[in-house]
Amino acid sequence: MSRLNPLALLCVSLLAAAAPAASPHPIAIAIHAGAGVIEPARMTSEREASYRSGLAAALDAGYAVLERGGTSLDAVQTAVRIMEDDPQFNAGRGAVLNHEGDAELDAAIMDGSGPRAGAVAAVRHVKNPIDLARLVMDKSPHVLLVADGAEDFALEQGVVLVPRSYFRTPQRLHELEEARRAENERARAAAVSASGTVGAVAVDRAGNIAAATSTGGLTNKHVGRVGDSPLIGAGTYANNESCAVSGTGQGEYYIRQLVAYDICALVHYRHLTLAQAVHQVIHEKLRRTGGEGGVIALDPAGNVAMDFNSIGMFRGARDSAGKRAIGMYREDAK
Ligand code: ASP
Numbered sequence: 001m002s003r004l005n006p007l008a009l010l011c012v013s014l015l016a017a018a019a020p021a022a023s024p025h026p027i028a029i030a031i032h033a034g035a036g037v038i039e040p041a042r043m044t045s046e047r048e049a050s051y052r053s054g055l056a057a058a059l060d061a062g063y064a065v066l067e068r069g070g071t072s073l074d075a076v077q078t079a080v081r082i083m084e085d086d087p088q089f090n091a092g093r094g095a096v097l098n099h100e101g102d103a104e105l106d107a108a109i110m111d112g113s114g115p116r117a118g119a120v121a122a123v124r125h126v127k128n129p130i131d132l133a134r135l136v137m138d139k140s141p142h143v144l145l146v147a148d149g150a151e152d153f154a155l156e157q158g159v160v161l162v163p164r165s166y167f168r169t170p171q172r173l174h175e176l177e178e179a180r181r182a183e184n185e186r187a188r189a190a191a192v193s194a195s196g197t198v199g200a201v202a203v204d205r206a207g208n209i210a211a212a213t214s215t216g217g218l219t220n221k222h223v224g225r226v227g228d229s230p231l232i233g234a235g236t237y238a239n240n241e242s243c244a245v246s247g248t249g250q251g252e253y254y255i256r257q258l259v260a261y262d263i264c265a266l267v268h269y270r271h272l273t274l275a276q277a278v279h280q281v282i283h284e285k286l287r288r289t290g291g292e293g294g295v296i297a298l299d300p301a302g303n304v305a306m307d308f309n310s311i312g313m314f315r316g317a318r319d320s321a322g323k324r325a326i327g328m329y330r331e332d333a334k
Contacts, residue, residue: 024205024320025203025204025205025206025207025302026203026301026302026319026320026321027063027066027067027202027203027204027205027302027319027320028066028202028203028298028302028304028317028318028319028320029059029062029063029066029072029075029076029079029200029201029202029203029298029317029318029319030200030201030202030296030297030298030304030306030315030316030317030318031055031058031059031062031079031083031198031199031200031296031315031316031317032197032198032199032200032246032248032294032295032296032306032313032314032315032316033051033054033055033058033083033089033196033197033198033314033315034089034090034195034196034197034198034248034313034314035195035248035249035292035293035294035308035310035312035313035314036195036196036292036293036310036311036312036313037195037310037311037312038195038310038311038312038313038314038328038329039311039312039329040329043328048328050088051088051314051328052326052328054083054086054088054089055314055315055316055326056316056326057082057086058079058080058082058083058086058198058200058316059079059316059317059318059324059326060318061078061079061082062075062076062078062079062082062200062202063075063318065078066202066203066204066205067320069204069205070204071204071206071208071210072111072112072202072203072204072208072209072210072244073109073111073134073208073210075200075202075204075210076109076200076201076202076210076211076212077109077130077131077134077212079200079202079212080107080109080130080198080199080200080212080213080214081128081130081131083198083214084127084128084129084130084198084214085128087169087171088196089196089197089198089314090195090196090197090198090215090216090217091105091107091129091196091197091198091214091215091216092105092127092128092129092167092214093127093166093167093169094167094169094171094172094196094216095167095172095215095216095217096172096175096176096196096216096217096218096219096221097167097168097172097173097175097176097216097219097220098217098220098221098222098223098225099180099220099221099222099223100223101168101173101176102124102164102167102168102223103124103164103167103168103172103216104122104123104124104216104217104221104223104224104225105120105122105123105124105126105129105167105214105215105216105217106119106120106121106122106123106129106214106215106216106217106226106227106229106230107119107120107129107130107132107133107212107213107214107215107229107230108120108133108144108211108212108213108229108230108231108232108235108236109130109133109134109137109210109211109212109236110137110210110211110212110232110236110237110238110244111137111208111210111238112208112209112210112211112238112239112240112244112300113208113240115238115239115240116137117137117143117232117236117238118133118134118135118136118137118138118140118142118143118144119133119136119143119144119145119230119231119232119236120132120133120136120144120145120146120150120230121144121145121146121147121150121226121230122146122147122150122224122226123146123147123150123151123154124147124151124164125151125154125161125162125163125164126150126151126154126159126160126161126162127159127160127161127162127166128159128160129214130212130214131159132145132150132153132154132157132159133212133214133230135153135154135157135159136150136153139157140153143232144230144231144232146226147224167216172216172219175219176219176220179219179220180220183220196215196216196314197213197214197215197216197217197229197248198213198214198215199211199212199213199214199229199235199236199246199247199248199296200212200246200296201238201244201245201246201296201297201298201304202244202298203244203298203299203300203301203302207240207300208240208300209238209239209240209243209244209298209299209300210238210244211236211237211238211244211245211246211260212236212246213229213230213235213236213246213247213248214229215227215229215248217229217251218250218251227251227252227254227255228247228251228252228254228255228259229247229251231255232261233258233260233261234247234251234254234255234258234259234260234261235247235248235251235254235255235259235260236260237260237261237263237264239264239268240300241268242264242265242267242268242299243263243264243267243274243277243297243298243299243300244264244297244298244299245259245260245263245264245295245296245297246260246295246296246297247259247260247293247294247295248293248294248295248313249286249291249292249293249294249308249310250291250292250293253286253289253290253291253292253293254286254291254293256289257281257285257286257289257291259281259282259286259291259295260295262281262285263277263278263281263295263297264277266280266281267299273303274297274298274299274303274304274305275303275305275307277297277305278295278297278305278307279305279307281295282294282295282307282308282309283307283309286309287309291309292309292310293308293309293310293313294306294307294308294309294310294313294315295307295308296315296317302319302320302321304317304319306327311330312328312329312330313327313328314327314328315327315328
């Protein structure tokens, strides 16, 4: 047995006591519930309060997952599932309706460690498409399953299926009627409209990031139309080497510009800050082509950017430094 010098032992224990405990990795989450014509003039105080409480419920539930030591993947899935169940948002129940009056739902989730991804498109009976997207990632060798094939997979996995009527709300039926009326007067392209898609990005205590997006797409869309949300790199992307992004806006523009990946590529290859990369893509590149909308983005250090070139965007962010913000209008905190 070696002889221990009592003085050396004392020094070692004093040093150990003085050493700062390794501080946990900062945690953060950001959410959105769609971008578009969101302005005080079109809002009643009741509707505004209802949107804000819907956003707060999703934000705080996602944050609670991170606070308990859960993964960013579980946090974004939890936040998105809550917004899918909230009929005021365009995802799950209350999703907008296609030209034939049905909801056709798209969703994607991406794990920045790996990276791994799962997505579903054009499903009509899946109560929570984000849960099915997660199962595609975790339990299949594929990234994207669509329509009937996706629903067969949902059955195999024991996912909750509901009748199509579950998704239709009086508000969405009214919006479809309006869009159809407009269609008779103008070009069809002008008679599809967006708003209310939901998404989340998060970083957990291990420093892993994740992104998730879920949507009914556009009101009055063609049957079979798939938007950017379930397309990895267009409306949803996460990679621990750069950032996590969830987008909302006219999906066709996001697909053509590969918006979510483009932001992360600027961070990764050009070493732009997250805010700079988001600004460049949303306010310059996307706007130049006429694309309207916004994104929420986050990097592994926990920096968050929530930006949009539309009038407003439903959004929220919370982190372990004490920030908690919910916004709708441009003048609300970013
Ligand atoms: N990006 C969605 C889509 O085009 C719509 C939206 O974000 O409102 O499907």
